[in-house]
Amino acid sequence: MLRGRADWAWLRFGVRRAAKPLSTTHADGPPAGSPGSSREGGSDEVSDVHGSGIPEPRRPLRFRYLTTKAKRSRLRPSKLALLAVAALLGLTSCAGAGSLGSGGRTLVIAIVSNPQMEDAIALSDQFERENPGIRLKFVQLPENQARAKITASTATQGGEFDVVMISNYETPQWAANGWLENLQPYINASPDYDQNDFIPSIRDSLSYQGSMYAVPFYGESSFLTYRKDLFERAGLTMPEHPTWQQIADFAAKLDDKAAGVSGICLRGKPGWGESLAPFTTVANTFGARWFDENWNAQLTSPEFRAAAEFYVNLVRQHGEVGASSAGFSECGTRYAQGQAAMWYDATVMAGTNEDPESSNVVGKSGYVAAPVDRTAASGWLYTWSLAMPKVAEDKDAAWRFMRWMTDKQFVRTVGNTFGWNRVPPGCRLSTYQIPEYQQAAQAYAQPTLDGIDQAQQRNTMVNPVPYPGIQFVGIPEFQDLGTRVSQQLSAAIAGQISVDEALRQSQEYAESVGESYRETR
Numbered sequence: 001m002l003r004g005r006a007d008w009a010w011l012r013f014g015v016r017r018a019a020k021p022l023s024t025t026h027a028d029g030p031p032a033g034s035p036g037s038s039r040e041g042g043s044d045e046v047s048d049v050h051g052s053g054i055p056e057p058r059r060p061l062r063f064r065y066l067t068t069k070a071k072r073s074r075l076r077p078s079k080l081a082l083l084a085v086a087a088l089l090g091l092t093s094c095a096g097a098g099s100l101g102s103g104g105r106t107l108v109i110a111i112v113s114n115p116q117m118e119d120a121i122a123l124s125d126q127f128e129r130e131n132p133g134i135r136l137k138f139v140q141l142p143e144n145q146a147r148a149k150i151t152a153s154t155a156t157q158g159g160e161f162d163v164v165m166i167s168n169y170e171t172p173q174w175a176a177n178g179w180l181e182n183l184q185p186y187i188n189a190s191p192d193y194d195q196n197d198f199i200p201s202i203r204d205s206l207s208y209q210g211s212m213y214a215v216p217f218y219g220e221s222s223f224l225t226y227r228k229d230l231f232e233r234a235g236l237t238m239p240e241h242p243t244w245q246q247i248a249d250f251a252a253k254l255d256d257k258a259a260g261v262s263g264i265c266l267r268g269k270p271g272w273g274e275s276l277a278p279f280t281t282v283a284n285t286f287g288a289r290w291f292d293e294n295w296n297a298q299l300t301s302p303e304f305r306a307a308a309e310f311y312v313n314l315v316r317q318h319g320e321v322g323a324s325s326a327g328f329s330e331c332g333t334r335y336a337q338g339q340a341a342m343w344y345d346a347t348v349m350a351g352t353n354e355d356p357e358s359s360n361v362v363g364k365s366g367y368v369a370a371p372v373d374r375t376a377a378s379g380w381l382y383t384w385s386l387a388m389p390k391v392a393e394d395k396d397a398a399w400r401f402m403r404w405m406t407d408k409q410f411v412r413t414v415g416n417t418f419g420w421n422r423v424p425p426g427c428r429l430s431t432y433q434i435p436e437y438q439q440a441a442q443a444y445a446q447p448t449l450d451g452i453d454q455a456q457q458r459n460t461m462v463n464p465v466p467y468p469g470i471q472f473v474g475i476p477e478f479q480d481l482g483t484r485v486s487q488q489l490s491a492a493i494a495g496q497i498s499v500d501e502a503l504r505q506s507q508e509y510a511e512s513v514g515e516s517y518r519e520t521r
Contacts, residue, residue, distance in 0.1 A: 104132070104133035104134060104135060105133060105134055105135070105394055105397055106134075106135045106136070106137050107134060107135070107136055107137065107162045107163065107394070107397055107398060107401055108137045108139065108160060108161050108162050108163075109136060109137065109138050109139065109161065109162065109163040109164075109165075109401070110138075110139045110141070110146065110149065110150050110153070110160075110161045110163070110164045110165060111138060111139070111140055111141075111146070111165040112140075112141065112142070112143050112146045112165050112384060113140045113141060113142050113143075113146075114143075114384070115351075115352060115358075115422070116217070116218055116348070116351075116384075116422070116424050117140070117165070117217075117384075119414055119417075119418055119422055120217075120405055120410075121138055121140075122418075123410075123413060123414070123417065124136050124138075126413070127401060127404050127405075130404075131397075131400060131401075134397050134400070134401070136401065139161070143271065143273055143274065143327075143328075144270075144271045144273070144274065144483075146165070147273065147479065150164045150165070150166060151170070151479065153389070154166075154174060154179050154180075154389050155177075155179065157179070157389070157390065157391045158391075159389070159391045159392075159393070161389060161392070162388070162389070162392045162393070162394065162397070162398045162401075163386055163387070163388060163392070163398050163401060163402055164386070164387050164388075164389060165217070165384055165385070165386060165387075166214060166384075166385060166387050167273075167382060167383060167384060167385065168202075168205035168206055168214075168381065168382060168383050168385070169273075169469065169472050169474060169478075170387075171205070171206045171207075171208070171213050171214040171385065171387060172205075172206075172207070172208045172213075172468075172474075173474070173475075173476055174213070174387070175208035175209075175211075175213040176208060178390060179389065179390055180213045180214070180387050180388065180389065180390060181213070181387075181388040181389070181390050181392065181395060182211050182213060183211070183212050183213055183214070183215060183387075183388065183399070183402075184210075184211035184212055186395075186399045186403075187212060187215075190403060192407075193403055193407055194408070194430075195212065197408065197428050197429050197430050198215075198216060198427055198428060198429070199219060199426065199427060199428070199429060199449075199452060201381060201452060201453070201455070201456075202216050202219040202381075202383050202426065202427050202452065203216070205381060205383060206383065206385050213387060214385035214386060214387035215385055215386055215387075215402055215403075215406045216383045216384070216385045216406065216427035217383075217384050217385055217386060217405060217406055217424055217427070218348060218383065218384055218424035218425055218426050218427055219381075219382070219383040219425070219426030219427040219452060220346045220347045220348045220380075220381075220382050220383070220425070220426045220448070220451075220452070221346075221347050221370070221379040221380055221381055221382070221426075221448065221451030221452045221454070221455045222277075222278065222281060222344065222345060222346055222347060222370050222378075222379040222380050222451065222471075223344075223347050223367055223368060223369055223370050223379065223444075223447050223448070223451050224242065224247065224342060224343070224344045224367070224368050224369070224370060224371060225335070225342065225343050225345075225349065225350065225353060225365045225366065225367050225444075226238050226250075226341065226342045226343075226365065226366050226368070227254075227338075227340075227341050227342070227361065227364055227365060228364055228365065228366045229364050230254055230261070230341045231250075231254075231341075231366075234253055234254060236250060236253065236254075238250070238366060238368055239368065240368050240369065241368070241369045241372070242368060242369070242371045242372075243371055243372055243373060244282065244285070244286075244310065244371040244372065244373050245373075246371070247264065247314075247342065247344070247371045248310070248314050248318075250263070250264075250341070250342065251263030251264040251314060251317075251318035251319075251341070251342060252317070252318055254341035254342070255317075255318040255341075256341075260339055261338070261339055261340065261341055262318060262319055262320045262321070262334070262339065262340045262341070263318030263319070263340075263341055263342065264314065264315075264318055264319055264340060264341065264342040264343065264344065265319060265320045265323075265326070265331040265334050265335055265339075265340040265342070265343040265344075265345075266278060266311070266314065266315050266319055266320075266323065266326075266331070266343075266344060266345075267279075267326060267327050267328065267331060267345065268315055268319070268323040268324045268325065268326050268489070268490050268493040268494075269324070269325050269326055269327035269330070269486075269490065270483065270486045270487045270489075270490045271327065271483060271486055272472065272478060272479060272481075272482025272483050272485075272486055273472075273482075274327045274328070274486065275327070275486050275489055275490060275493075276471070276472070276482050276485065276486045276489070277346075277380060277382070277471040277472070278344055278345060278471075279307070279308075279311050279486075279489060280380075280470070280471045280472070281370060281378050281379055281380050281460065281470065281471050282307050282310065282311050282373075282378075283303070283304055283307040283308070284375065284378065284460050284461045284462075284470065285371075285372045285373045285374055285375045285378040285460065285462075286303050286304075286306055286307035286310070286373045286374060287303040287373075287374045287462035287463065288301060288303035288304035288306075288307050289301075289303075289304075289461065289462075289463055289465050290465070290467070290473050290510060291465060291466060291467065291473070291510070291514050291517075292463075292465075292466075293464055293465070293466050294466075294518065295466060295514040295515075295517040295518045296514055296518075297507055297510035297511045297513070297514045298510075299485070299503050299506045299507040299510050300503050300504065300507045303462075304503065305499070305500070305503060308489070308492070308499050308502070308503060309499050311489075312489070312492045312493055312499050315493050316493060316495065320334055320339070320340060323493050324490045324491070324493040324494035325490075328345060328346065328349075331343055331345060332345075332349055332352050332353075335349075335353065335361070336352060336353060336358055336359040336360060336361060337359075337360055338360050338361055344370070344371065346380075346382065347367075347425070347426060347444070347447070347448040347451055347452075348425055348426065350365075350367060350421075350425075350441070350443070350444035350448070351421045351422050351423070351425065351441075353365050354421045354440070354441075354443070354444075355419065355421050355422060356419075357419075365443065366443065367443055367444040367447045367448075368447065369447065369450065369451065369454075370451060374462050375459065375460055375461065375462060376459055377454040377455075377459040377460055378460050379451045379454060379455050379460065379470075380455055380470045380471035381452060381455035381456075381470055381471075382471070383426070383427060385406075386402045386405060386406060388402065406427075408428060408430055408431075410424075411423045411424065411428060411430075411431050411434070411437075412434070415434070415436055415437060415440075419440070420434075420436045420437045420439070420440035420441070421440050421441065423437060425441070425445075425448055426448055426449075426452055432445055432449065455470060456470075457470060466517075475513070475517075477513045477516075481509055481510060481513050484506070484509045485506040485509060485510070488501075488502035488503075488505050488506050489502060489506075
């Protein structure tokens with residue numbers, strides 16, 4: 001049942017962007033050519049993208065919300081709404097959640113195609129052996145597609161998935177909407193699970209009214225990695241707490257196009273969880289904000305413009321080739337292959353950088369705090385986590401799987417099987433007490449913990465804001481708004497439009513959202 005503003009915003013996003021082909025993967029591995037069949041993962045698809053790969057500007061969005069109790073009475077099913085839901089749920093090829101397989105019950109799990117999730121799938125036969133009668137079926141999608149599909153299914157209570165991978169952006173909002181199962185009773189009944197072992201800020205970001213509604217698979221902040229050998233050769237020294245101007249100066253000196261090495265790699269791919277994550281942390285430390293305390297959009301403010309011009313110019317002048325379509329996976333591949341001197345991104349990158357199976361720069365990287373401008377600290381707080389939709393049929397089986405994939409023993413299993421650089425980082429304190437992990441993660445363990453600890457609004461922002469979140473605006477409309485703004489940013493990085501044009505269009509989008517909040521103050 002839809003409950004008002006938040007429900008309409010989530011559904012509005014899902015209806016437009018969820019009709020994507022799915023990749024289904026059983027525990028024995030992904031099919032050839034699926035988005036998650038390689039450790040790098042597939043490339044995200046973005047709506048409204050034409051032959052150039054960059055979306056053309058769209059008209060300002062206009063939101064219509066039903067927010068009062070009287071208006072909610074108008075939320076009756078209609079043919080249009082039913083057709084929309086049918087389109088969302090009928091175009092997929094996967095069976096419904098909790099469907100019966102030939103050997104018992106099948107749990108359908110929707111996850112993002114990231115390397116750490118690939119490891120979980122590779123180990124999932126262990127869970128099936130330990131839990132006879134439960135078969136696992138994974139639906140893997142690149143990040144942008146996964147968000148859209150999981151959002152649409154959960155918001156409409158489609159019942160396609162028993163377990164979904166979401167973040168600290170969705171969890172408190174969806175819990176408030178009644179879309180997620182409260183996991184606290186399951187956690188309390190599992191004393192060996194030890195929720196107090198979770199890093200407090202990560203645990204709290206997945207809680208609503210004192211109860212956990214998702215459990216973290218890995219957590220992260222952001223920091224900067226750099227090639228120590230290239231810095232030494234150039235006679236440069238990286239500070240432990242660099243400024244963005246210092247990073248820009250280093251990038252100019254280390255940029256070597258003839259050798260195929262960019263000065264820095266920064267995300268430019270459209271997506272509120274792609275390019276907007278690092279960009280918004282830059283905007284924050286420059287003193288910018290999305291909205292002031294009265295919900296007036298601030299995307300054409302001097303601070304926001306300065307941040308956008310800095311980011312776009314840095315990427316265009318000293319960033320990677322094809323930056324407007326580069327996200328986490330693309331930058332990770334470039335850096336690991338020795339094609340970038342620096343890379344600012346999620347702290348989870350370190351495991352890939354130091355993995356001999358995927359990296360040519362093992363042992364050559366240093367890790368320092370996220371660069372700043374006007375603030376004492378910068379960076380973001382994020383966690384990929386597992387949640388249970390309220391309509392999941394076999395909740396006990398779903399929790400059994402969630403517990404297996406997020407408990408202390410899973411960390412040791414990954415370390416002993418694949419190597420300690422590949423364990424899910426940033427969520428359990430006990431991980432950082434394992435001697436093998438301490439040795440493997442010596443270069444980046446403490447910077448990761450420091451980044452997570454510092455990732456609070458009071459440390460990373462100059463001015464107060466009316467919304468939760470650091471690298472995102474914690475309101476349901478941000479999925480749509482952030483994606484649209486990221487498309488404008490990518491177009492500016494590609495040189496299709498100017499930064500001023502991108503911000504003018506983005507301001508119109510944001511004004512529509514801010515207006516709806518001012519009306520309900």
